Amino acid sequence: MKSIPILLMGCGGVGRQLLDHIVSCRSLHSNLGLALRVVGICDSSSLIVVNDAVKMELNDDSLKKICTIKSTGSSLSSMVELGSCHIFRDSEARRKVVDIAGLLGRSTGLVVADCSASSETLDILRQAAGLGCCIVLANKKPLTSKLEDYENLISNIRRIRFESTVGAGLPVIAAINRVLSSGDPIYRIVGSLSGTLGYVMSELEDGKLLSHVVQDANDLGTQNQCLFIKEFFDLFNFKNPRDDLSGMDVARKALILSRLLGQQINLEDIKVDSLYPEEMGPKSMSIGEFLNRGLPILDKDVGEKIKMAASKGNVVKYVCIIEGLRCQVGLQELPKDSPLGRLKGSENVVEIYSRCYKESPLVIQGAGAGNDTTAAGVLADIVDLQDLFK
Ligand SMILES: NC(=O)C1=CN([C@@H]2O[C@H](COP(=O)(O)OP(=O)(O)OC[C@H]3O[C@@H](n4cnc5c(N)ncnc54)[C@H](OP(=O)(O)O)[C@@H]3O)[C@@H](O)[C@H]2O)C=CC1
Numbered sequence: 001m002k003s004i005p006i007l008l009m010g011c012g013g014v015g016r017q018l019l020d021h022i023v024s025c026r027s028l029h030s031n032l033g034l035a036l037r038v039v040g041i042c043d044s045s046s047l048i049v050v051n052d053a054v055k056m057e058l059n060d061d062s063l064k065k066i067c068t069i070k071s072t073g074s075s076l077s078s079m080v081e082l083g084s085c086h087i088f089r090d091s092e093a094r095r096k097v098v099d100i101a102g103l104l105g106r107s108t109g110l111v112v113a114d115c116s117a118s119s120e121t122l123d124i125l126r127q128a129a130g131l132g133c134c135i136v137l138a139n140k141k142p143l144t145s146k147l148e149d150y151e152n153l154i155s156n157i158r159r160i161r162f163e164s165t166v167g168a169g170l171p172v173i174a175a176i177n178r179v180l181s182s183g184d185p186i187y188r189i190v191g192s193l194s195g196t197l198g199y200v201m202s203e204l205e206d207g208k209l210l211s212h213v214v215q216d217a218n219d220l221g222t223q224n225q226c227l228f229i230k231e232f233f234d235l236f237n238f239k240n241p242r243d244d245l246s247g248m249d250v251a252r253k254a255l256i257l258s259r260l261l262g263q264q265i266n267l268e269d270i271k272v273d274s275l276y277p278e279e280m281g282p283k284s285m286s287i288g289e290f291l292n293r294g295l296p297i298l299d300k301d302v303g304e305k306i307k308m309a310a311s312k313g314n315v316v317k318y319v320c321i322i323e324g325l326r327c328q329v330g331l332q333e334l335p336k337d338s339p340l341g342r343l344k345g346s347e348n349v350v351e352i353y354s355r356c357y358k359e360s361p362l363v364i365q366g367a368g369a370g371n372d373t374t375a376a377g378v379l380a381d382i383v384d385l386q387d388l389f390k
């Protein structure tokens with residue numbers, strides 16, 4: 001039986017779902033000759049880790065307890081009575097992660113899975129990669145920092161996977177890598193890459209107001225009454241709704257795809273259309289002010305754009321276009337019956353144009369966000385690394 005030790009960074013919606021998938025796939029993995037062994041878990045301030053990372057693992061009961069604690073919003077450091085584990089805090093936690101990476105990276109091997117939403121993990125990932133660890137990311141930020149950091153991180157391409165950063169579990173990056181590695185140059189990618197903006201634009205198309213759609217999501221999410229449109233609540237960023245509404249989250253996805261195509265660009269080189277003006281940004285308004293005072297000001301303009309498009313048989317979608325040296329994300333009017341125009345809800349679609357896929361592009365479509373599919377993508381990436389483990 002091959003053992004794959006895992007250290008998980010980030011125990012939010014995606015991280016917890018990943019742990020759940022790992023537990024529920026035990027017998028499936030065992031049939032494949034694999035044992036996934038979670039040796040440690042971090043949140044923003046703490047690390048919980050087994051006493052002997054070479055031999056031990058957090059058992060399924062402990063993983064479930066950790067998920068229960070984290071789902072209440074508590075810190076990992078509030079965990080007690082797990083047995084055979086240690087909890088480290090702040091800088092000590094970060095140092096310990098690197099120690100474990102050093103210990104396992106060159107012996108049993110280790111997957112460091114980044115399911116955080118932080119740019120601060122970059123430094124640890126870089127060190128872990130240097131110590132021989134494998135890296136799996138749902139977090140886009142380490143891949144969308146400076147070009148030299150990106151190049152450094154992916155320099156050992158055999159040991160890094162990041163399928164879930166674009167289109168969650170959809171095989172977008174795998175498809176692009178396959179096309180490129182066959183010598184078939186990709187010259188254009190067009191897509192709708194945001195579940196949140198897809199959902200918001202669909203609701204606007206149905207006549208709702210922008211401020212209501214976002215405010216309702218926020219209210220219901222905060223009150224935890226999200227069941228009736230659950231898929232949206234799994235992906236809506238309650239802590240920072242502006243990250244999606246500014247287009248920055250899509251811009252990061254576009255940057256990851258552009259860099260895969262060989263464009264040597266940074267985030268600042270992407271033309272990004274924001275749904276709100278700069279004076280409603282985080283430097284000028286709190287999230288509360290943004291939701292209650294900012295968004296209603298935008299309702300009229302956005303509503304008119306949607307109505308104008310509808311009068312021509314068109315719809316408005318938030319689209320990413322990568323072509324030659326151009327990489328841009330923003331609102332676009334599209335025929336209602338085009339592949340992008342037909343999209344509903346939080347679905348993603350990506351069209352890839354290359355020599356082989358010229359007249360008829362390679363199209364990947366489906367649920368492109370949500371904890372379940374994102375965590376499934378991370379798990380599939382981990383399993384994909386199995387040949388590097390003993
Ligand atoms: N949800 C989705 O549909 C998709 C999400 N993703 C990406 O997956 C990632 C996770 O998303 P989601 O689970 O929704 O995010 P959450 O905000 O729910 O969770 C983030 C987790 O990361 C932890 N964290 C923050 N900073 C650090 C750090 N420096 N080191 C370790 N852990 C840290 C947080 O800790 P604490 O609990 O202490 O706050 C929290 O546990 C994000 O990068 C997101 O963009 C990608 C595709 C789709």
Ligand SMILES: N[C@@H](CC=O)C(=O)O
Nearest residue numbers: 193194195196235369
């Ligand atoms: N915020 C994203 C999910 C994470 O990548 C989306 O709405 O698609």
